[in-house]
Amino acid sequence: MNPTIKDVAKHANVSIATVSRILNSTSAGYSEGTKKRVKAAIEELGYKPNAVARGLINNKTQTIGVLFPNVSGMVTSELLHGIENVTHQLGHSVIVCNTASQGKRTLDYLQLLNEKRVEGILFASEMLTDEYYEAIKDMKVPTVLVSTKSQKHLLPYVKVDDQDAAYTAASYLIEKGHRKIGMISGNPDDMIAGLPRIEGFQAALRDHGLLTEKPSVFSAEGFSYKEGMEMFKKLRQEGEDITAVFAASDEMAVGAIASAYKMNIAVPNDISIIGYDNIKISEMAIPPLTTVAQPLREMGEKAAELLFEMLKTGEDGQSIIMPHRIVERESVKEL
Amino acid sequence: MNPTIKDVAKHANVSIATVSRILNSTSAGYSEGTKKRVKAAIEELGYKPNAVARGLINNKTQTIGVLFPNVSGMVTSELLHGIENVTHQLGHSVIVCNTASQGKRTLDYLQLLNEKRVEGILFASEMLTDEYYEAIKDMKVPTVLVSTKSQKHLLPYVKVDDQDAAYTAASYLIEKGHRKIGMISGNPDDMIAGLPRIEGFQAALRDHGLLTEKPSVFSAEGFSYKEGMEMFKKLRQEGEDITAVFAASDEMAVGAIASAYKMNIAVPNDISIIGYDNIKISEMAIPPLTTVAQPLREMGEKAAELLFEMLKTGEDGQSIIMPHRIVERESVKEL
DNA sequence: TTGAAAGCGATACCAT
DNA sequence: ATGGTATCGCTTTCAA
Numbered sequence: 001m002n003p004t005i006k007d008v009a010k011h012a013n014v015s016i017a018t019v020s021r022i023l024n025s026t027s028a029g030y031s032e033g034t035k036k037r038v039k040a041a042i043e044e045l046g047y048k049p050n051a052v053a054r055g056l057i058n059n060k061t062q063t064i065g066v067l068f069p070n071v072s073g074m075v076t077s078e079l080l081h082g083i084e085n086v087t088h089q090l091g092h093s094v095i096v097c098n099t100a101s102q103g104k105r106t107l108d109y110l111q112l113l114n115e116k117r118v119e120g121i122l123f124a125s126e127m128l129t130d131e132y133y134e135a136i137k138d139m140k141v142p143t144v145l146v147s148t149k150s151q152k153h154l155l156p157y158v159k160v161d162d163q164d165a166a167y168t169a170a171s172y173l174i175e176k177g178h179r180k181i182g183m184i185s186g187n188p189d190d191m192i193a194g195l196p197r198i199e200g201f202q203a204a205l206r207d208h209g210l211l212t213e214k215p216s217v218f219s220a221e222g223f224s225y226k227e228g229m230e231m232f233k234k235l236r237q238e239g240e241d242i243t244a245v246f247a248a249s250d251e252m253a254v255g256a257i258a259s260a261y262k263m264n265i266a267v268p269n270d271i272s273i274i275g276y277d278n279i280k281i282s283e284m285a286i287p288p289l290t291t292v293a294q295p296l297r298e299m300g301e302k303a304a305e306l307l308f309e310m311l312k313t314g315e316d317g318q319s320i321i322m323p324h325r326i327v328e329r330e331s332v333k334e335l
Numbered sequence: 336m337n338p339t340i341k342d343v344a345k346h347a348n349v350s351i352a353t354v355s356r357i358l359n360s361t362s363a364g365y366s367e368g369t370k371k372r373v374k375a376a377i378e379e380l381g382y383k384p385n386a387v388a389r390g391l392i393n394n395k396t397q398t399i400g401v402l403f404p405n406v407s408g409m410v411t412s413e414l415l416h417g418i419e420n421v422t423h424q425l426g427h428s429v430i431v432c433n434t435a436s437q438g439k440r441t442l443d444y445l446q447l448l449n450e451k452r453v454e455g456i457l458f459a460s461e462m463l464t465d466e467y468y469e470a471i472k473d474m475k476v477p478t479v480l481v482s483t484k485s486q487k488h489l490l491p492y493v494k495v496d497d498q499d500a501a502y503t504a505a506s507y508l509i510e511k512g513h514r515k516i517g518m519i520s521g522n523p524d525d526m527i528a529g530l531p532r533i534e535g536f537q538a539a540l541r542d543h544g545l546l547t548e549k550p551s552v553f554s555a556e557g558f559s560y561k562e563g564m565e566m567f568k569k570l571r572q573e574g575e576d577i578t579a580v581f582a583a584s585d586e587m588a589v590g591a592i593a594s595a596y597k598m599n600i601a602v603p604n605d606i607s608i609i610g611y612d613n614i615k616i617s618e619m620a621i622p623p624l625t626t627v628a629q630p631l632r633e634m635g636e637k638a639a640e641l642l643f644e645m646l647k648t649g650e651d652g653q654s655i656i657m658p659h660r661i662v663e664r665e666s667v668k669e670l
Numbered sequence: 671t672t673g674a675a676a677g678c679g680a681t682a683c684c685a686t
Numbered sequence: 687a688t689g690g691t692a693t694c695g696c697t698t699t700c701a702a
Binding site: 002046048049051063071072073074076093095097111116117225285 | 406
C-alpha cells in the first residue's frame, strides 16, 4: 500500500496533525526544525497525499466535468483543448463525457458526475433540454454552457453570436460584389447553430435589398462534409446564376468545394464559398477556405475561467459573447 | 448540503448499515419491506451516494487517467473517443491530460493522477522516457501504451506495426507500377512514428530491388500539413522523375497535395500520393486520399479493454498489434 | 509549537 | 434481518 500521513508522522516522530499542517503550509503551527524532519520523511517514504481523502473532508474534488457530443469532432476538440488548459493550470482535472456516444447517456453522465462530486460543469454544443437542466440544477454546482445557450433556463454561456457571425459572412460576400448568394445550412430546427445562422444570412440580404421571395437556402440535417456536398449539388441545380455561397460550417464548405470540383466548376473563379468555424481543415482545403472564425480554443478557456470565477465568488456568472472575425483566404473572389 | 446515507437511514428508520446493503444490493441482509421503505426515502430525499467516500474506503475511484500530447489533434481525438466509449461503458470515468500544452507538464500530470488515485493509466502517442516510466511504476497501477511503445520498459501497448504498415504502403505503390518512389517522413529520431516508417518504406523498395544508393526520403521535424508542403517541394526539386510518394501522415499527404497543386502538377496524374492514418480529412481532400488506415477508434477501445482486463485479473497484459489496411481512394494512379 | 480527537460519508465485520 | 462500530486518509478545532 501507499504510505499514509500516519506513516509519515511515525517516521518523523510527530503527530499527523503536524504533518498535515506542513503539507498544507498552514500559517505557522510548527518550527523550521520539524518541518525539515517531516519533509525528509515524506521524501524518504515517497509519500503522496491522497486526494480522495482530502476531497471527502473538504468537500472539494478539484475536478470538473465536461459534456460533449462527439469528442472527436474538430470543433469540440479545440474547445476541449482550451478547457483543459486553464483547468489544469488552476490545479483541477477534467473528466470528459461523450454524450452522443450511445443512446441518451447524457442523463447517466450527469448522474455519474454528481456522484463523483465534480465541482462544476461545462456543457458544450448540445441543446440543453429541460430534463438536463433539472438534473444540473439538482447538482447545485456552477455550470456554464459552451458554444450553446438556452433562453429558457438562464445558465451563463460562452459563444459567438451565430446570427451576427452569419450576417458578417453574408455581408462580406456582398461587399465583394456578389448579388446572387446562396446558403448551405444545418438544421433549421436547431435553435443554436441552425436557425440563427440562416436568419443572420437573410438579414444581411434584406438589409442590402437582396432578399428575393425565395431565398436560396438549402438545409441539411447536420453540418457534415457529406451534407455539404449534397446541398451544394441541390443549390447548383436550383440556380446556375448564384455566384457565392455561405456554408454553415467549414466541413460543409469543404464538401461544397469538393462537389464543385467534381462538377467542374472552379472555386473561386466560377463560384465563391465562405465557411464557418475556422477549424484546421479550412487552411488545408484547395483553395484555402475563407471563413468566419470562431475563437474555439479561447472559448474553451474563457468558459473554464468563468466557471472557476463562479466557483470562487459564488456569484452567478455573466455570459460572454466571443468575437468572430473573417479570415480571408482564397475561396472568395471579388466581383 | 447533499443528503447522506445517515439522513436516509434516519428517514427510513433503519441503520446506515442496512441502507448501505440495499444500495449495493448485497445478497440478502434485509427484507423486501425495508427495502421498499429505504428506496422511498432515497427517492424522497434525492439522495445520491458519494463516490468520494466510497472511493476512500474501497480504495477504488472508478477513474482512469489518459495522457495525450495535443488533445486537439485528429488522431488523438479519435483515440480518445474509443477510450471514452468503453471506459464509461464499464462504469468508469476518464480524466484527460494534455501533456504538450505547456512545458514539460507530463510529470506533474502523473503526480496529479497519482494523488487522485486513478486506477489505471493510458499513455498515448508520446515517447515514454525513463523519467515517465519511473513515475508510472511508482504509482503501481496498470498502464497501457496507446499508439506508442517502449522496448526498454515493458509496458503493454496497443498500436499498429508502423514498419509493416509503411512496408504495405510502399508495396502498394510498387504494385501499381511505380518505380521511382519518394517519401516524406517525420523525424527519423522519433523511434515510434519516425524511423520505423522510413525503414518499412526502404525495406519494401529493397525487397523489390528498387533501393537506390540515395533513397529519396525527406524528413521533417513533425507530421504537419505545413511540413508536408515543404518536404514535397524539396522532394520535387531533387528529382522530377519520381512518380509516387508515401507521406508519413495524412496531414503531410494533404500538404503534399496542396503543394503539388500550387506547382501545377496533378495528383494522381502527374504524381501519386499515399498517406498514413486515415483521419477524416483524407476523404475530404481533393482528390480523396488513398492511405494506410490505422483503426484509431478501435485502438482506443482495445487499449481501454486491455487496461480493465489488467485491472480485473491483476495480470500483466499482452500487447496488441492492430491491423492496418490500405484504403483506396483517388490519389494513386496505376501506371 | 504540538498533539488528541472529532468528524467527512461510506463499507464491512461482528454482534444480536 | 438488522444495528453498532471500526475504518479508510485526511483536516481542523480544542487543549496543552
